[in-house]
Amino acid sequence: MKPEPRPGQTPQGSVTGVVILGGAHGTLALARSLGAKDVPVWLVSQDTPLPGWSRRVRRKFDWPGPGDPNAIGFLLDLAAKHGLTGALLIPGGDGEVRLVSQSIEALSLAYKIMLPAWDRLKWVCEKPLLYRRAAELSLDFPPTYRFGSIDEAERAAIRFPVVLKPNMGGGDSELARAKVIRADDRASFDPVLQRAASEIGVDNVVVQELIPGGGEGQFSYSALWHDGKPVAEFTARRGRQYPVDFGYTSTFVEVVNRPDAVDAARRLLVSIRYEGLVEIEFKRDQRDGVLRLLDVNPRPWSWFGLASAAGIDLGAMVWEIANGRDAGRQTMPRSGTSWMYLVRDMVSAAILISRGRLGVGEYLRSFITVRAWATFALSDPLPGLLDIPVTAWRVLTRRVLRLSAHEQSGQAGSNLRNQ
Incomplete structure (x- = not known):
């Protein structure tokens, strides 16, 4: 009697191809690297179309994203309907990383996964845990603040300038889109923290002293x-x-x-x-x-x-x-x-x-x-040819127009560092 194949593998033990979830330039480079070896590559994304323009991507599937309640069911159905069972599943974005890591047991019924389970991975993904682990290992990191309430933050003695970061990347909040926001003094810090706290909760905002230099x-x-x-x-x-x-x-x-x-x-x-x-x-x-x-x-x-x-x-x-x-x-x-x-x-x-x-x-x-x-x-060549107009449009809509909107509403001093 032949042994049953391991989850994420064909009966012959070989991986059928690679499914990449989300991402942009890194996903494009990975698809090109794999495609050059004649590896079948499929893209699942709800964000930038850039990697999907590559000739190395066999097919692009749109999906509701890693935050959708049925994200796992979508991926399992995708494997079953399109013959992707046995493919290597690689998350290309922060939200996708969290989804895959937290759902390894379920996703391994259809895919092979090279990523630690969340009980291990969270120690480098969630910034408070990352810096706690760094301290345990005697690794240096910038002085970091974390607050339980806005009142606590307002009373704290903070050494400026600082940067504000989300607890973990991914999501569609202002802070998540910007990745980091700089504040040079208390006047610029308080409104940024209040907006971030209203979107993701103050306990999910990490405040860190800015290391000087470019x-x-x-x-x-x-x-x-x-x-x-x-x-x-x-x-x-x-x-x-x-x-x-x-x-x-x-x-x-x-x-x-x-x-x-x-x-x-x-x-x-x-x-x-x-x-x-x-x-x-x-x-x-x-x-x-x-x-x-x-x-x-x-x-x-x-x-x-x-x-x-x-x-x-x-x-x-x-x-x-x-x-x-x-x-x-x-x-x-x-x-x-x-x-x-x-x-x-x-x-x-x-x-x-x-x-x-x-x-x-x-x-x-x-x-x-x-x-x-x-x-x-x-x-x-196609991704490179289309990148210039797409980048110009993203900068216009995500930076110029949003900044104009802030100015009109009296919020021009927010020091956004957005794309």
């Missing part, structure tokens, strides 16, 4: 983990960001060697027996030189395409691991290799040049090292 001091650890240890890993530096003073997103990222980031990341991930793709963000505090932990992204990140350009094809490695094969020995990443989000980097560079913080020649020389672009690829 993106040049921000570093990331990027990796694929399996069975509680790294399969492949490298570190990178955020050379430029948008907006330039407090970045919503990276615009120029380059491979650098940061052993201290590797050491800190390993200690954190070992503590939860991590599994899957991950990016961990740090920032070097220019006041004391200490590298401080900021956030963890247990999903494909925006500059995921830099990995394969640097000689570490994490997408291909995920596929090998999912099929029970050896991913091969990691090669050394090509130091200095860079990734660029051209549309927004041009804006960031123009601002930095006007402020005297970047030379024209230095900016032009940075193109020499670019081996990966956020959207453009010769073998898959």
